Amino acid sequence: MTISLDRPYLQPYALQEQENTEDQELSIAPEDYSLLTDLYQLTMASCYTGEGLEQQTASFELFARRLPEGFGYLIAMGLAQALDYLEKFRFSPKQIAALQATGIFDNAPGRFWSLLETARFTGDVWAVPEGTAVFANEPMLRVEAPLWQAQLVETYLLNTINYQTLIATKAARMRDVAGPQATLLEFGTRRAFSPQGSLWAARAALAAGLDATSNVLAALKLGRKPTGTMAHALVMALAAKEGSEGEAFTAFHRYFPGAPLLIDTYDTVAAAQMLADKVQAGSLELAGVRLDSGDLVELSQKVRSLLPGVPIFASGDLDEWEIARLKASGACIDGYGLGTRLVTGKPVNGVYKLVDIDGIPVMKEASGKITYPGRKQIFRSFEGSLLKKDRLGLVTECPIGEQPLLQVAFKQGERLWKETIAEISDRVAVNVASLPAETRQLDSPTPPLVEISDPLLDLIKQTQKR
CATH class of the missing domain: 3.20.20.70 (Aldolase class I)
Structure with a gap:
């Protein structure tokens, strides 16, 4: 794509390759966070706006469909940086001008630019505390926010949580x-x-x-x-x-x-x-x-x-x-x-999937990539000090002598959590010690049982029928 050079507002987010205007440093500052995303997050948000859906309340959950080979568990990590990102989510006039200059958004509705000008994350975040052991298909984090906001934050959240979860698990x-x-x-x-x-x-x-x-x-x-x-x-x-x-x-x-x-x-x-x-x-x-x-x-x-x-x-x-x-x-x-x-190592392939839009549960049914609909909670039960099993259910369900793992970390745009490294480290030690020996072993580990609750199974059937 060739960009006209008579647009000084492109700096410092320049696309042109002439006059040595490339940013060779490529460092990241908090004010850059909003553009550290995949293009399709922005194009989808623009489309939502054009269709009048941008303010619909959406729920997205971040989870790993399967554990990396040879792992019996994951240690959730990266939430602190995710919350920091959401606190600082903004678009500056220069960033907006640079997006407009690409020409990609020439047909975007005017309302889209108005949203970016006043962009703030105003939603809720539910998450398992950092240092918690989790298993396949268990949400480490759920974002509940206006659709355009919940969509735009996907890339950064996956980046920090996937990588830090990998390192924390190996450590x-x-x-x-x-x-x-x-x-x-x-x-x-x-x-x-x-x-x-x-x-x-x-x-x-x-x-x-x-x-x-x-x-x-x-x-x-x-x-x-x-x-x-x-x-x-x-x-x-x-x-x-x-x-x-x-x-x-x-x-x-x-x-x-x-x-x-x-x-x-x-x-x-x-x-x-x-x-x-x-x-x-x-x-x-x-x-x-x-x-x-x-x-x-x-x-x-x-x-x-x-x-x-x-x-x-x-x-x-x-x-x-x-x-x-x-x-x-x-x-x-x-x-x-x-x-x-x-x-380094085999990645944690965490995904971020829409599970509810305006109160309507949704699910993905593609082969090998099925997701569970609805807003969910993890209910953990113990036998003595050892983890007995997890039950993946809906947020409307009540614990049955179990510990609900997902807690509210961000409420109506306000951050609620800040923890020290020492507090998280203590939680890791307790969580690993609670795992069965077959889950902790290095060779062919076996994750604990994760049951799907009856209400969630019913919702899956209803959503598939619909």
């Missing part, structure tokens, strides 16, 4: 396998899918039970102290200039005595022996050592024999399966640095 599984005493550090910034994604990954990992992150910005924004060690480059550079690996260790330890030393640049066992000699001579107090390569079982055992009482950290493409293998093989490891396999 919870790693904590579950490693045990409560192990130190777990998030090292994934360089492998996360974007700078923004690295912040969300660090947050989700901390909320799901990890101890610290190496991401300095994320840590400081969350009121935490960033944690890290050193890279092989420092050892190689200082060894080359100052004469030996030992001199490199001494120099780094001089400035950062509380940081573990990375000892596998050359010969891990020789480095451990050298450090052991310094410790025994009283010239060095070690906060820890890190192993990043080689046979971690054998090396950690040898290092432990040389440096008893010194914490040993391991890193290098670790995940919950590798942690389980290391523990079962007798590795002497006190903590793990978790990066690539924490912040």
